[in-house]
Amino acid sequence: MKEVGKIWMNGKLVPFKNAKVHVLTHALHYSTSIFEGIRCYDTPNGSAIFRLPEHVDRLFNSARLYSMKIPYSKKKISDAIIKTVKASKLKECYIRPLAYYGYGTMGLTPIQNRVDVSVSCWEWKMGESKAGKFSGAKCKISKWVRIDSKSQPMQAKSAANYSNAALARMEALNSGYDEAIMLNNNGKVAEGSAENIFVLKNGKITTPPLDADILNGITRDSVIKLLKANGKKVIQKNITINNLFSADEIFMTGTAAEVKSVTRINNRKIGTGKIGPVTKELQKSFMDVVMGQDKRFLKWLKFL
Numbered sequence: 001m002k003e004v005g006k007i008w009m010n011g012k013l014v015p016f017k018n019a020k021v022h023v024l025t026h027a028l029h030y031s032t033s034i035f036e037g038i039r040c041y042d043t044p045n046g047s048a049i050f051r052l053p054e055h056v057d058r059l060f061n062s063a064r065l066y067s068m069k070i071p072y073s074k075k076k077i078s079d080a081i082i083k084t085v086k087a088s089k090l091k092e093c094y095i096r097p098l099a100y101y102g103y104g105t106m107g108l109t110p111i112q113n114r115v116d117v118s119v120s121c122w123e124w125k126m127g128e129s130k131a132g133k134f135s136g137a138k139c140k141i142s143k144w145v146r147i148d149s150k151s152q153p154m155q156a157k158s159a160a161n162y163s164n165a166a167l168a169r170m171e172a173l174n175s176g177y178d179e180a181i182m183l184n185n186n187g188k189v190a191e192g193s194a195e196n197i198f199v200l201k202n203g204k205i206t207t208p209p210l211d212a213d214i215l216n217g218i219t220r221d222s223v224i225k226l227l228k229a230n231g232k233k234v235i236q237k238n239i240t241i242n243n244l245f246s247a248d249e250i251f252m253t254g255t256a257a258e259v260k261s262v263t264r265i266n267n268r269k270i271g272t273g274k275i276g277p278v279t280k281e282l283q284k285s286f287m288d289v290v291m292g293q294d295k296r297f298l299k300w301l302k303f304l
């Protein structure tokens with residue numbers, strides 16, 4: 001990681017190298033943190049943060065689901081994000097707001113500790129996450145089941161969800177695949193380790209509903225709205241493993257992944273085994289949106 005710019009910690013911009021926490025920080029031991037992943041794109045009209053208010057809303061919603069009180073307003077956090085990106089002097093970057101129970105007392109009960117907030121960003125060039133963009137990702141259906149929403153709120157983007165996701169990602173990578181596909185406790189398709197999933201069959205596009213123990217992805221929402229604006233409907237309904245194997249095309253969406261094609265699952269070809277035409281077109285139209293080339297969605301960009 002290139003250590004450039006500043007990190008916003010509890011209201012102050014500190015040099016990247018100095019953004020440190022104590023080893024007894026509560027969140028390090030008990031996963032008591034929530035966070036966001038946001039992109040800033042280097043568009044022809046300047047740097048722009050994609051769907052900033054929606055990400056800030058989701059951050060606060062994640063905190064609420066864990067009864068965590070972020071000691072700043074949404075406006076203050078949005079301003080902190082913009083300030084941090086500007087201070088970094090990066091034209092395109094990945095932005096990571098984080099709220100966590102900090103250092104104070106040790107023990108499971110988090111509420112005696114203060115909620116610390118930071119905003120970091122680092123260089124993230126277009127096409128950084130390559131798997132699936134150009135050649136199509138090879139995915140493995142994970143043996144790890146997505147955490148059930150009866151166990152913890154899966155609509156929250158909380159660190160607590162990610163040991164499950166990291167196990168699935170590592171299992172896939174260690175077996176020679178690019179990414180995992182996770183099933184939920186009902187045996188239905190949930191999502192990738194860090195992406196939502198869409199299936200195309202006979203011209204119909206389907207994605208699992210929000211109650212399938214998935215994250216309410218902002219790229220998922222963007223793609224549903226973009227496809228709708230382009231005359232294509234997305235149906236939200238449960239997807240089975242058989243639906244995956246019989247699909248014409250499969251693609252995944254996420255802030256880091258953008259739109260990536262899935263061309264093999266468990267070593268079986270999906271469709272022709274190549275990136276399909278609908279996915280290809282969507283990849284292009286999504287990049288037009290984030291790069292400010294689609295006037296209909298300029299409202300999603302916050303120019304700096």
Ligand SMILES: Cc1ncc(COP(=O)(O)O)c(C=O)c1O
Nearest residue numbers: 194195196215217218219254255
């Ligand atoms: C588990 C999971 N699902 C889906 C997504 C996609 O969400 P978004 O499009 O908001 O990045 C992510 C990305 O962070 C994720 O971690």
